[in-house]
Amino acid sequence: MEIFFSRDIDGGICRLDQDESGHCIKVLRHRCMDEISIIDGSGTLHRCRIISDSHKGVEAEILESVPDWGGHPYRLHMAVCPTKNNDRYEWFAEKACEMGFDELTPVIGEHSERKVLKTQRVEKILVSASKQSLKAAVPAVNEPVSVKEFIRLHSGENDPETLKLMAYCFEDEKAPRRSIKEVLEGFEGKDIIIMIGPEGDFSRQEAEAALEAGFIPVHLGPSRLRTETAAVTAVSAVYFRYL
Amino acid sequence: MEIFFSRDIDGGICRLDQDESGHCIKVLRHRCMDEISIIDGSGTLHRCRIISDSHKGVEAEILESVPDWGGHPYRLHMAVCPTKNNDRYEWFAEKACEMGFDELTPVIGEHSERKVLKTQRVEKILVSASKQSLKAAVPAVNEPVSVKEFIRLHSGENDPETLKLMAYCFEDEKAPRRSIKEVLEGFEGKDIIIMIGPEGDFSRQEAEAALEAGFIPVHLGPSRLRTETAAVTAVSAVYFRYL
Numbered sequence: 001m002e003i004f005f006s007r008d009i010d011g012g013i014c015r016l017d018q019d020e021s022g023h024c025i026k027v028l029r030h031r032c033m034d035e036i037s038i039i040d041g042s043g044t045l046h047r048c049r050i051i052s053d054s055h056k057g058v059e060a061e062i063l064e065s066v067p068d069w070g071g072h073p074y075r076l077h078m079a080v081c082p083t084k085n086n087d088r089y090e091w092f093a094e095k096a097c098e099m100g101f102d103e104l105t106p107v108i109g110e111h112s113e114r115k116v117l118k119t120q121r122v123e124k125i126l127v128s129a130s131k132q133s134l135k136a137a138v139p140a141v142n143e144p145v146s147v148k149e150f151i152r153l154h155s156g157e158n159d160p161e162t163l164k165l166m167a168y169c170f171e172d173e174k175a176p177r178r179s180i181k182e183v184l185e186g187f188e189g190k191d192i193i194i195m196i197g198p199e200g201d202f203s204r205q206e207a208e209a210a211l212e213a214g215f216i217p218v219h220l221g222p223s224r225l226r227t228e229t230a231a232v233t234a235v236s237a238v239y240f241r242y243l
Numbered sequence: 244m245e246i247f248f249s250r251d252i253d254g255g256i257c258r259l260d261q262d263e264s265g266h267c268i269k270v271l272r273h274r275c276m277d278e279i280s281i282i283d284g285s286g287t288l289h290r291c292r293i294i295s296d297s298h299k300g301v302e303a304e305i306l307e308s309v310p311d312w313g314g315h316p317y318r319l320h321m322a323v324c325p326t327k328n329n330d331r332y333e334w335f336a337e338k339a340c341e342m343g344f345d346e347l348t349p350v351i352g353e354h355s356e357r358k359v360l361k362t363q364r365v366e367k368i369l370v371s372a373s374k375q376s377l378k379a380a381v382p383a384v385n386e387p388v389s390v391k392e393f394i395r396l397h398s399g400e401n402d403p404e405t406l407k408l409m410a411y412c413f414e415d416e417k418a419p420r421r422s423i424k425e426v427l428e429g430f431e432g433k434d435i436i437i438m439i440g441p442e443g444d445f446s447r448q449e450a451e452a453a454l455e456a457g458f459i460p461v462h463l464g465p466s467r468l469r470t471e472t473a474a475v476t477a478v479s480a481v482y483f484r485y486l
Binding site: 070091095098099223225237 | 334338375378468475476480483486
């Protein structure tokens, strides 16, 4: 099934941007009256008929709309520190999207070697992975913020119904870490935030700030995982929790 | 912690090959009497003292040996069809190794586009991922075999105590697929084989041969996952089952 992506949907008409139009008309050689499927990035799949086959701007009328197409029974926000190697971050984003998540915030920790992340490439990868894995909702990508700012934004009062987890490696007597599997199994809601630290781990101060804001310290089992592997493994823990 | 790899261990002496020796002496500038850690690839970590610091062939005497270093409480054999793009296969191997698995067989299905896989690169990646994730056992990599040959080798009589799973996408009324999570939770043993098909899925004949040989058809949840994502997700299902 060929799936296109458009956010330009209005009055029963979907318009594809230049990239998508070129792919639709030049590569796949679609013409007027052909039927195509278009995801809106927010969860709905539109089955459409092409009414204008310009390779610069395809227009298609909506025949049928399918809400919550390829959706999942939880809402997962991943806050993941950028990895030194950008490919690894993009790999995580793609794999997490295939399983199913909803929002990504690149967070910059005190021990982060990489302090910047261009979100545009990740957004493209998420659109592509959503199409590939048959999901009409494309995860949102936020601009990077510091770990402490992220914690502040998600302090107790702001997210009363949300399970907030922070995965770090060090042991802390004051707040022993629990297994992510056990914590997820004991949670009855569906809104989850998981923070994954940089190669150098979270700082003690960041961990303390998170604890105060209601984050639960978790571990992902006995293996030492790279940042991107930890992030994908955490997503799979949530994915299997709701299976 | 610096970790080296050697299979040349005998009479209390570990010898590093030329690559590892160069890294040890030229890059890390170790000299005689320095202490280093060496994994044997079979599960044991040796803490050693360098007694010959040639950059072509380091020799080190064993001070202490730690068996089952970084081990896991299951034995997992992944039989995964090569992906069209080799990088994706190597990503899977690295991530699976970080979580923990024991043996990899590249299997060639009737619908496989890629019919060959050079195992040497994957072996190198597994050595590197084992060191990085602090495991002394490096997963074994077998030469590629056809799916049908793999099934024959692991037919009922040959593996009576092993849980054998086959993940495919199509629905089959004769053998409805169960969730991998549910099947794993009902299994009390520790030997597991999981077969993951190619981009074009297993053929019906392959699935039938697997059923006859005692493989259980499973699904990995509602998401459509790429081959390498399915393989990593299956490893994480096992990893979390034994957590």
